[in-house]
Amino acid sequence: MYEGGGKIWQREDTQGIVFLETDWDGSSLPMDLVKNAGMEGSQFETVDPWERAKLGGYAKIGTKVVFLLEPERFPFLFKGKDCQVFLASEWNGWEEARTEECWKLDWEGENLCLWMNWEDLIHLGSFAFKFITDDGFWLDPPDSFPGVEEKSPGAVNFVFEPSRTGKDLVSFQITGSPERQRLDFLKGQRPKGEFGYRERSNGSWFRTYAPRAKRVDLVIIEDGNEKIESVSPMVLQDDGSWTIEFPETSTGRLYRLAVTHHEHENPRESLTKEALDPYALATVGRDGPGIALHPLDPVPQSEAYVPPAMANLVIAEAHLRDLLAKASIELSDEERMEFRGLAKWLTSEDCYLRKLGVNAVELQPVLEFDSQSKEEYHWGYMPVSFMAPASAYASNPRNGSAIHEFKDLVKAFHDAGLAVILDIVYNHVGIPNHLALLDRELYFSTDRIGRLTNHSGCGNDLNCQSEPARKLALDSVKYLVETFDVDGFRFDLGELLGIDLLSEMETELREIKPGIILIAEPWSFRGRLPGEMKETGYSLWSDSCREGILEYVKKGCPDPRVALDLLQSRLDQENKHPWQSVNYLESHDDYAFVDRLCKTSEWKDGKPPAEIEKQARLALGLVLLAPGIPMLSAGQDFLRGKKGVRNTYLRGDLNALDYSAANKFEELGEWLRSLIKFRLSSEGRFLRPEKLDDFAYEEILPEAGGAFGLVIRERKSSVSWLIFVNPTDSYLDSAPPSFPDLAQAKLLFGKKTEKPGQIAPMEMQAWKLSG
Numbered sequence: 220m221y222e223g224g225g226k227i228w229q230r231e232d233t234q235g236i237v238f239l240e241t242d243w244d245g246s247s248l249p250m251d252l253v254k255n256a257g258m259e260g261s262q263f264e265t266v267d268p269w270e271r272a273k274l275g276g277y278a279k280i281g282t283k284v285v286f287l288l289e290p291e292r293f294p295f296l297f298k299g300k301d302c303q304v305f306l307a308s309e310w311n312g313w314e315e316a317r318t319e320e321c322w323k324l325d326w327e328g329e330n331l332c333l334w335m336n337w338e339d340l341i342h343l344g345s346f347a348f349k350f351i352t353d354d355g356f357w358l359d360p361p362d363s364f365p366g367v368e369e370k371s372p373g374a375v376n377f378v379f380e381p382s383r384t385g386k387d388l389v390s391f392q393i394t395g396s397p398e399r400q401r402l403d404f405l406k407g408q409r410p411k412g413e414f415g416y417r418e419r420s421n422g423s424w425f426r427t428y429a430p431r432a433k434r435v436d437l438v439i440i441e442d443g444n445e446k447i448e449s450v451s452p453m454v455l456q457d458d459g460s461w462t463i464e465f466p467e468t469s470t471g472r473l474y475r476l477a478v479t480h481h482e483h484e485n486p487r488e489s490l491t492k493e494a495l496d497p498y499a500l501a502t503v504g505r506d507g508p509g510i511a512l513h514p515l516d517p518v519p520q521s522e523a524y525v526p527p528a529m530a531n532l533v534i535a536e537a538h539l540r541d542l543l544a545k546a547s548i549e550l551s552d553e554e555r556m557e558f559r560g561l562a563k564w565l566t567s568e569d570c571y572l573r574k575l576g577v578n579a580v581e582l583q584p585v586l587e588f589d590s591q592s593k594e595e596y597h598w599g600y601m602p603v604s605f606m607a608p609a610s611a612y613a614s615n616p617r618n619g620s621a622i623h624e625f626k627d628l629v630k631a632f633h634d635a636g637l638a639v640i641l642d643i644v645y646n647h648v649g650i651p652n653h654l655a656l657l658d659r660e661l662y663f664s665t666d667r668i669g670r671l672t673n674h675s676g677c678g679n680d681l682n683c684q685s686e687p688a689r690k691l692a693l694d695s696v697k698y699l700v701e702t703f704d705v706d707g708f709r710f711d712l713g714e715l716l717g718i719d720l721l722s723e724m725e726t727e728l729r730e731i732k733p734g735i736i737l738i739a740e741p742w743s744f745r746g747r748l749p750g751e752m753k754e755t756g757y758s759l760w761s762d763s764c765r766e767g768i769l770e771y772v773k774k775g776c777p778d779p780r781v782a783l784d785l786l787q788s789r790l791d792q793e794n795k796h797p798w799q800s801v802n803y804l805e806s807h808d809d810y811a812f813v814d815r816l817c818k819t820s821e822w823k824d825g826k827p828p829a830e831i832e833k834q835a836r837l838a839l840g841l842v843l844l845a846p847g848i849p850m851l852s853a854g855q856d857f858l859r860g861k862k863g864v865r866n867t868y869l870r871g872d873l874n875a876l877d878y879s880a881a882n883k884f885e886e887l888g889e890w891l892r893s894l895i896k897f898r899l900s901s902e903g904r905f906l907r908p909e910k911l912d913d914f915a916y917e918e919i920l921p922e923a924g925g926a927f928g929l930v931i932r933e934r935k936s937s938v939s940w941l942i943f944v945n946p947t948d949s950y951l952d953s954a955p956p957s958f959p960d961l962a963q964a965k966l967l968f969g970k971k972t973e974k975p976g977q978i979a980p981m982e983m984q985a986w987k988l989s990g
């Protein structure tokens with residue numbers, strides 16, 4: 220029998236792998252390791268060195284060592300082959316390595332490789348290494364591979380060991396695996412009942428779900444420090460849940476779950492990790508501890524806010540701290556980072572969102588994310604809890620103030636006439652991965668060799684086919700609506716959630732709030748949501764609008780086809796209703812729209828070239844005149860740019876809204892606000908059809924790249940309208956002969972001129988022709 224240590228994992232239904240502490244010489248079999256993992260095996264053989272390199276970052280082949288990166292693990296970086304990758308270690312300066320061509324990996328088939336002489340490396344002994352892109356993005360090792368080191372949570376490196384040449388991985392055929400069969404069974408079973416902490420008339424209880432854990436302890440933490448006050452074993456129930464009851468209330472106590480997956484007679488050899496309870500309603504920080512709090516009473520349906528119908532929405536996407544950083548209201552430094560600061564600003568008529576005139580706000584994520592301090596700016600798309608409002612936005616995280624302060628914020632939005640849509644992330648989690656500590660394979664998707672899949676681009680994908688994961692996401696959205704009166708959700712990378720889970724969420728949520736607003740980002744790095752989404756009540760972000768209108772205005776508007784298709788709800792052919800398209804030009808992600816039109820170096824005195832401003836104005840106008848749901852990114856009314864930086868998820872300095880810049884765009888801002896007001900008015904109802912066949916459209920095409928029009932006739936009445944657009948850089952003194960007679964028409968929107976049909980360059984008008 221093999222006397223060394225190692226780790227076992229299952230790569231496929233019939234094959235497993237042993238990772239040994241040193242190279243295997245084939246003289247003994249690691250049968251004990253296999254049996255301890257709940258398997259039986261045969262046909263042991265070393266793994267192909269190329270396969271070992273994919274897992275461990277390197278392998279010895281002949282007298283050489285190959286350092287290898289598998290690009291398919293990072294689909295968001297390698298859409299083409301233009302991303303450069305470098306080997307980085309302490310001996311070549313870590314991040315500085317990307318400035319030296321000799322450390323660059325080259326393409327070999329589908330992999331990136333760097334070859335070196337084995338003898339040139341072994342004198343270095345054991346060392347940590349990692350791969351880095353030319354723009355400074357670190358590429359993490361596969362989470363499942365044991366040959367790594369983690370200096371701090373999330374900071375993971377490969378480890379090169381001279382004693383491990385590549386023969387340290389041994390594959391075997393699984394002849395029996397009852398544990399795998401149990402895992403497959405558990406994935407199909409939805410846990411029942413409530414989890415987390417609850418008060419009772421005769422005491423209190425805690426309950427969590429970790430059916431494959433060997434032991435779960437409730438760890439009570441002393442308030443005011445991190446000292447352990449008590450450790451109490453929880454009891455495993457027949458349904459896979461672990462519970463513990465107390466005769467007294469535990470409300471307000473700080474706690475963690477200590478989860479043991481491998482027990483050993485020597486406690487030091489047992490595998491126990493402390494995790495934040497996924498159902499904790501509040502937490503002190505990303506690492507926990509959670510705070511034992513009973514849920515607030517649900518908001519009665521009769522008192523709940525009624526959001527606008529989907530067709531009537533105009534949305535502004537915004538980040539709490541971007542809004543507050545330079546807001547013209549007296550706030551403390553702490554309030555400018557918190558829920559209560561935004562709630563206070565919303566009571567002012569000078570509040571930016573109120574003046575903009577939209578009727579809904581899409582807040583970037585506000586559930587607990589993986590920032591390491593209150594001061595650290597973070598977009599919030601790396602969640603560590605699906606239940607707890609962000610402690611970084613709370614005035615006193617240790618007493619759970621985030622709950623009441625977030626509830627007050629939602630009410631402040633409602634009092635200001637704004638529906639609240641939460642940008643929510645259920646497709647992956649941040650650091651620490653508390654769910655993986657409960658049960659990695661039960662909650663996350665893995666590939667054929669046991670690595671977490673990465674179709675989110677964030678290192679892990681929640682397994683939305685697994686019933687325990689689905690229940691957690693469902694319980695989360697229901698809790699947020701019932702407790703905080705949230706009006707809707709935008710589901711990040713909705714393709715990874717899948718149509719089945721999204722549909723079940725819709726069914727459950729409409730029972731709580733019939734007018735719930737449901738929006739999904741329809742793609743991931745795996746693909747797109749299916750066409751059957753048109754049969755649901757979801758709206759989908761329209762990249763057809765984003766990219767089509769950008770190309771249209773950048774090319775000088777030579778062909779109005781894309782603009783006319785947008786104005787007739789034809790860009791997203793798969794939709795059943797006009798409001799199933801969320802039309803937008805920019806969001807938090809990627810470049811600002813104006814940065815895609817021109818370079819920062821072209822700006823002078825705080826403004827882009829006049830031609831660029833006209834292009835942006837035309838694009839924004841088309842979005843707000845089109846059927847569907849228009850969404851603006853906060854700051855677009857004064858062409859907020861991000862200095863050409865594409866990914867600003869940690870750049871509060873670039874994302875903060877500089878309201879003083881609005882003074883340079885007064886005319887644009889006023890025009891945009893008046894267009895929003897017109898769209899939401901009774902006169903603008905023809906811009907907000909509920910159904911595709913509510914109106915008939917007649918295109919009036921230009922002879923050669925000139926002004927164009929669209930006549931809109933209501934099918935159930937004699938009322939008709941005209942949208943008149945001049946996308947050229949020339950003033951038009953009169954409407955083309957093909958246009959309707961505007962002498963008796965009523966101008967609803969646009970600059971009034973001396974005679975009907977006059978229109979300035981890059982301008983648009985809306986006319987009522989009859990009725």
